[in-house]
Amino acid sequence: MTGIDLDRWEVVIGLEVHAELATRTKLFSAAPNEFGGAPNTHIDPLTLGLPGSLPVLNEHAVELAIRVGLALNCTVQRSVFARKNYFYPDQPKNYQISQYELPINVDGWLELPSGQQVGIERAHLEEDTGKSTHVGGGGRIHEAEYSLVDLNRAGVPLLEIVGRPDLRTGEEARAYVSELRAILVAVGASDGKMEEGSLRVDCNVSVRERGAAELGTRCEIKNINSLRSLGRAIDYEAARQVDLITAGDRVVQQTRHWNEDDGRTHTLRSKEEADDYRYFPDPDLVTLDPDPSWIERVRLALPPLPAARRHRLAETAGVPLEQTALIVERGLDELCLAAVAAGADPARTITHAEHNLSDERARALDPAAFAALVGMEVGGQLTATQAKAVLAELVEQGGDPVAIAAARGYEAMDDAELEGLVDGLIAEHPEEWARFCDGDGKITGFFVGKVMKATQGKADGKAVTALLNSRKG
Ligand code: ADP
Ligand code: MG
Numbered sequence: 001m002t003g004i005d006l007d008r009w010e011v012v013i014g015l016e017v018h019a020e021l022a023t024r025t026k027l028f029s030a031a032p033n034e035f036g037g038a039p040n041t042h043i044d045p046l047t048l049g050l051p052g053s054l055p056v057l058n059e060h061a062v063e064l065a066i067r068v069g070l071a072l073n074c075t076v077q078r079s080v081f082a083r084k085n086y087f088y089p090d091q092p093k094n095y096q097i098s099q100y101e102l103p104i105n106v107d108g109w110l111e112l113p114s115g116q117q118v119g120i121e122r123a124h125l126e127e128d129t130g131k132s133t134h135v136g137g138g139g140r141i142h143e144a145e146y147s148l149v150d151l152n153r154a155g156v157p158l159l160e161i162v163g164r165p166d167l168r169t170g171e172e173a174r175a176y177v178s179e180l181r182a183i184l185v186a187v188g189a190s191d192g193k194m195e196e197g198s199l200r201v202d203c204n205v206s207v208r209e210r211g212a213a214e215l216g217t218r219c220e221i222k223n224i225n226s227l228r229s230l231g232r233a234i235d236y237e238a239a240r241q242v243d244l245i246t247a248g249d250r251v252v253q254q255t256r257h258w259n260e261d262d263g264r265t266h267t268l269r270s271k272e273e274a275d276d277y278r279y280f281p282d283p284d285l286v287t288l289d290p291d292p293s294w295i296e297r298v299r300l301a302l303p304p305l306p307a308a309r310r311h312r313l314a315e316t317a318g319v320p321l322e323q324t325a326l327i328v329e330r331g332l333d334e335l336c337l338a339a340v341a342a343g344a345d346p347a348r349t350i351t352h353a354e355h356n357l358s359d360e361r362a363r364a365l366d367p368a369a370f371a372a373l374v375g376m377e378v379g380g381q382l383t384a385t386q387a388k389a390v391l392a393e394l395v396e397q398g399g400d401p402v403a404i405a406a407a408r409g410y411e412a413m414d415d416a417e418l419e420g421l422v423d424g425l426i427a428e429h430p431e432e433w434a435r436f437c438d439g440d441g442k443i444t445g446f447f448v449g450k451v452m453k454a455t456q457g458k459a460d461g462k463a464v465t466a467l468l469n470s471r472k473g
Pocket of ligand 2: 016
């Protein structure tokens, strides 16, 4: 396997994300929608596919689907539930209810922290399946002695969000999934936990020569459990495809399985002929046609979404959009906006939020205290290092930054005192001083270190360097 020549090849990625919706009950019955539980305890006649049981659509699931559709800038439209016929050992009625020709949400987009827009083809409602556990052999079905079925998850509402093939690198794909997850969590549609399977990513990858008009043949990769695996799987799969093409072979459209342990994708099934699921509208369910006034109410109740929050912060603080991503992800944008409104220097505020406020408790920081601290730093009463220490204490215990600085003995150093100290050091270390005057930049640290030691870290490193330079003559 070789690393691929990105001057020659372009990687094309489109993701299908399944999100379990955070409803109390399943999509078509009153059985609980809860993660875990003893096997086969979250079930009822419908989950078991018993004759005579009929589906009743969960209104809350529809509302959550609409919230996501609107948050993804989709058109919310009239939709129809269809039966997707298939033998599922973990879905006893032997078909999955999904939306096929008419999905509830179509034609949207989301914006990555970089500002790049990624198209959304559709986001439709469907049921989840149960879980099979293959016992014996290597845990794969063909080697197993027997299999167990747990139907707790069967019938849990899913939203399948099909992205357009607009992504070009593993990094972009990961940013897309993070953004989607942030949106799902923000609107309360899902808990977004990849490790519990409430967010599952199938990844389509193809490669083509740069400048080619047509997309290459794609492979779909399943079983990706983390953002890290997503990046690794894409890199592996793109290289595999380029190797095939350069060797004169062709890529065969396939579903492939990502193996975390060996870091490779493996053939699962060929997809060259389209699967025929004999889709037809489910006769037990009526057309879903949400009232426009309901959609409007849902739209008005949406919280501020991550992209809008990033733009607002970038504009208010006058920093590049990219610099706001982590701050919004940590939920510190309101704090920064309030601190800036209280008079804090925007650039300094953003730098602290980005680098020095990873602690979860930072969200509870008092904006006025934060602003006061930034003011002391910008005004020269505190060095950058001291400001960081005071900030850490503010996060831990709250309080007044002036009092904290005083208690730590962080009074600003007197200019004359600092000058005396520097001049004394120059006189004591003539050799080092000569080297400094010869332009040996490495010796600066020697002097700064001595000053810091003498002042117990109270001096401002930048001021010391400036003083040394001014003494060069
Ligand atoms: P399927 O029904 O087999 O899942 P779709 O046409 O619905 O196929 O496409 C599924 C996903 O594949 C979409 O997310 C789309 O962006 C992606 N995709 C389609 N063509 C390509 C391609 N050539 N390379 C990479 N991704 C692709
Ligand atoms: Mg698909």
